Amino acid sequence: MTKQKVNTIYLLGAGRSGTTMLATILNNHPKIYTIGEMHQFLDYVLEDKDCSCGENLSKCPFWSSILMDLDASILKNKSNVDLSNSLEKHHFIPLYLLGKPIPPKYREIIDMIFKAIQSNIDKPWILDSSKYNSRYLLLRKNKKLNLKGIYLVRDVRGVINSFGKNVQTPKKPLSAILYYSIINFWSQWICFFDKRIIKIRYEDFVNEPEKTIQKIEKHLFDSTSKVSNLTNETFKIPHIIAGNRLRSQKQLVIKKDMKWKETITRGNQILYYFLTLPLMLLNKYKP
Numbered sequence: 340m341t342k343q344k345v346n347t348i349y350l351l352g353a354g355r356s357g358t359t360m361l362a363t364i365l366n367n368h369p370k371i372y373t374i375g376e377m378h379q380f381l382d383y384v385l386e387d388k389d390c391s392c393g394e395n396l397s398k399c400p401f402w403s404s405i406l407m408d409l410d411a412s413i414l415k416n417k418s419n420v421d422l423s424n425s426l427e428k429h430h431f432i433p434l435y436l437l438g439k440p441i442p443p444k445y446r447e448i449i450d451m452i453f454k455a456i457q458s459n460i461d462k463p464w465i466l467d468s469s470k471y472n473s474r475y476l477l478l479r480k481n482k483k484l485n486l487k488g489i490y491l492v493r494d495v496r497g498v499i500n501s502f503g504k505n506v507q508t509p510k511k512p513l514s515a516i517l518y519y520s521i522i523n524f525w526s527q528w529i530c531f532f533d534k535r536i537i538k539i540r541y542e543d544f545v546n547e548p549e550k551t552i553q554k555i556e557k558h559l560f561d562s563t564s565k566v567s568n569l570t571n572e573t574f575k576i577p578h579i580i581a582g583n584r585l586r587s588q589k590q591l592v593i594k595k596d597m598k599w600k601e602t603i604t605r606g607n608q609i610l611y612y613f614l615t616l617p618l619m620l621l622n623k624y625k626p
């Protein structure tokens with residue numbers, strides 16, 4: 340039975356927590372194929388947006404062959420795109436946790452897309468880095484997926500500092516804190532009850548990437564491989580949907596971004612820490 344299921348890894352967490360970096364590095368793994376933030380896939384198809392390689396999806400060497408395996412009349416139907424976008428909104432999270440069923444149309448679209456991707460790649464696992472908790476809960480109800488999760492959490496001050504930089508969606512500190520608290524509250528809640536998910540701290544990942552990758556491997560595959568030194572290695576950016584500005588580069592290296600310790604005043608560091616105290620304590624961050 341398991342053979343027919345599509346092996347899917349889902350990345351959860353707040354934006355600016357290093358998810359694109361982790362997803363790119365995991366793509367380097369012989370068993371994992373990273374495809375990006377798939378909650379935006381239908382919008383990307385509808386508007387023929389750019390893949391990270393710079394080509395429109397219809398011209399991209401990876402996505403164009405997948406698109407040929409998909410039914411365009413379902414994919415490019417605006418009402419399906421709207422249905423998918425509305426079902427993945429954050430306010431549905433409590434309802435999904437209470438058992439709200441998935442509409443068959445949504446299930447059918449997901450099955451079609453993941454099956455087409457699986458038949459076009461040569462690795463056993465697909466990594467969807469959408470981050471949305473609601474989408475994870477929808478995928479979790481899908482019996483045709485063999486789902487595992489990775490929840491990436493980062494010190495709130497690193498997230499605030501990153502949102503303050505020149506990014507696509509900048510946020511002021513207080514709105515970053517609100518966003519951070521809501522997303523991480525739900526990710527934490529889901530992770531707590533769902534043994535399919537492993538929690539990883541951004542800081543552990545950038546400090547000891549090899550050890551962290553092995554921890555992830557153990558969780559996903561119940562085995563570990565010999566991981567070579569990743570710190571000075573460059574990683575090719577795969578053909579990913581959406582993601583942050585890293586995607587416009589061609590490759591990346593593991594970057595340990597702890598600049599918040601210099602850019603945020605000590606007073607504000609303590610203030611932000613106490614505003615998110617339960618999450619900071621739970622994840623063993625120090626003031």
Ligand SMILES: [Zn+2]
Nearest residue numbers: 390392399578
């Ligand atoms: Zn591409």
